[in-house]
Amino acid sequence: MKRVTLLRILVILGAIGLLEGLIHAGIVPRFTIIPPSEMASALAAILASGKLKVDIAVTLTNVAVAIVASMAAGVTIGTVLQRAAALRRILDPLFATYYAIPMYAFYPLLIVVFGLGDVPQICIGFLLAVMAVIINTLNGLDRVPRVLLKAARMHRMSALRTALRIRLPYAAPYIFTGFKLAVAYSFIGVIGAEFITSSRGIGYEISFAYNNFDNRLMYGLILFVLALVLTVNMSLHAWEKRLMMRRQR
């Protein structure tokens, strides 16, 4: 194991240990936060009981739908925009300010349009995620060296073949960065939306536990979300690093 990895683990364990100590010593009151060891045992109990099986499945499904939809739409829109310079010039300032828009403000509208089901949550996740994919797809496609496009012409490839076999593969590491962000934004969007108006899902259960002063359930679920998002993102990060390693000159 690398020294820096070891140090990183030590820092995290140290912080957890410190929190644990502060709570047990009574410096941090228990009704504010429960000790990390209790969060872990609460999470184990939640998972073992199976009573939140449906909520977890609903959240994960909605997140997955938001991720897949934002990836597919983002790459498609990015690819089309990269070839449509005029349209891109019109939209560019809107892209730059996109993340200034508080997506959750559209929640009432989404409920009016789509009803109280899963679609509004998925929409928020999608709206947050898709722009990251579009921007990174554009960034990758803009970097394709001219000489590779000349090579494509020498192979007498059609525009579609060139996109599929040259442009997109070249842009893949950049698009992957977009995917990584899309995963994070989808989790944020869906779980955040579940807090506001939803009758199921992890976000709803956290908010429900909070309103009922059920600290064990609340912190157990927060730990669950944290562990899940960190695991997913760290695996994607490792994969991204492998992809980039091949390219580094």
Place this chain on the structure above:
Amino acid sequence: MSPVGGDAPVHVTLRGITRVYPAQAAQPPVHALGPIDLDLRQGEFFAVVGPSGCGKSTLLDVIAGLAVASAGDARFEGQAIDGSVPDGIGVVFQEDSSFPWLTVHDNIAFGLRELGRPADVVQAKVKYALDFMGLADFAQAYPAQLSGGMRQRVCIARTLVLEPRLILLDEPFGALDQQTRLLMGDELLRLWRETGATILLITHALDEATMLADRVGVMSARPGRFLEIVTTGWPRERDSTIVADPRFGGLTSRIWTLLRGESLRALGHTGVRR
């Protein structure tokens, strides 16, 4: 003597090839090239040298079908080249054009797979090209793991497997150090002899042109025209040791004499006596 004499059939014909870049906002049109007249004979090794910006690469692009001439007639094997890439022409570019997401093997197989060749044919041809270019040990490596010279070999191999009858090289060794360039020159000569292809090499290195080519076309500053075509008269069996031939220095200095004034002109000097 060179076996490519005046009796070999004409492979590429250029008549009055001119390229003018149209006027752009506040800029007048730029006469970049020509008129160029040239006959390349089948199996000939022809080099083009000229000052920077004289339109050498534009000339190559016109022959490759990557650019359309503003005027004139370009033919490859008797067929007009009209802005689409003709079958049988391969190009090696100055910049690294290897595909960074593919292994060396898959880079070389790329064109054959695009043409839908059967897998066993692809395998056999790629293996031959890997061996020929000394890349067999690197078949599974990615371009990023290779040196500049090795990456350029990958690009040559990728062109070679398609068995082009005309190979156009646009300063392919420009980014390489001198020793690597000499060795790559040897490999290019070997490739040329074994494939029987016609080669047009664009280079800014006079010694490279003299060493490799049967004939060297010396171009003027922009708009590029042939000032003179120098015949080297080397035997077909030759390699980089030809630089020790007593005639080598004379040929190179002849080309430099032709080129010196033009290069100064390209740099913005005027009124230089030649």
